């Protein structure tokens with residue numbers, strides 16, 4: 001029986017993007033873009049170069065302004081960029097944005113601040129009592145353990161290889177047990193084996209936190225195909241396809257959009273799998 005049949009209200013999407021249009025001067029970066037991410041769902045946002053992925057991600061995070069349209073988190077207007085954590089939203093940054101003067105554990109503790117952990121605020125937003133700090137340190141350690149890098153807690157991020165730094169950034173996003181996790185090109189700079197491990201980590205996150213939703217922007221189409229419940233494809237600022245990886249794989253409009261791009265169309269269509 002459908003929701004409409006029962007008369008019950010439809011459950012609020014974790015993330016709802018409605019009719020978002022964004023322009024830079026005369027350039028239309030996004031035109032009437034709408035999609036939802038349901039509780040517990042992993043959604044990949046893909047598209048060829050210049051499709052509007054970064055612009056969409058920045059609008060969702062509050063770092064860019066839409067000309068029109070709305071972004072709702074759990075049915076409420078998306079909070080300001082520096083208040084995302086308080087609203088149960090965590091994000092990673094393409095440039096990682098780790099604090100080089102803080103240990104790995106302290107970096108992850110910063111993810112518990114209600115203020116934006118990637119901004120200058122750092123640990124400032126954490127309640128400073130010893131009990132709160134002890135609790136934050138324990139949670140940070142547990143997040144690091146969960147990603148298999150518990151033994152790096154007392155080191156400085158710059159002393160770690162890049163793939164481990166990426167895990168630290170992921171731990172900082174996960175430490176607050178966000179309801180919505182936004183990942184900005186999480187596979188960037190990783191080798192194939194590391195990308196496979198990342199895929200497993202993303203799947204573990206949603207297995208262990210049934211209510212956590214993930215939206216990620218990614219160039220590595222094979223990772224997106226492997227972990228997404230649904231994929232939204234942008235091209236030239238518009239949604240040209242949305243659906244399961246199986247559907248997107250065989251969608252000729254998607255393959256057409258990627259022709260001439262640096263992504264192997266075989267990756268999308270799964271040829272040779």
Ligand SMILES: Nc1ncnc2c1ncn2[C@@H]1O[C@H](COP(=O)(O)OP(=O)(O)OP(=O)(O)O)[C@@H](O)[C@H]1O
Nearest residue numbers: 024027028029047048049050051052053054055056
């Ligand atoms: N700050 C800006 N000023 C002017 N134009 C911009 C700006 N940011 C993005 N654009 C334009 O908006 C469009 C969408 O860009 P965006 O970076 O969002 O695409 P993308 O899908 O993330 O691309 P890529 O995969 O190459 O990173 C492009 O035409 C781009 O040139």
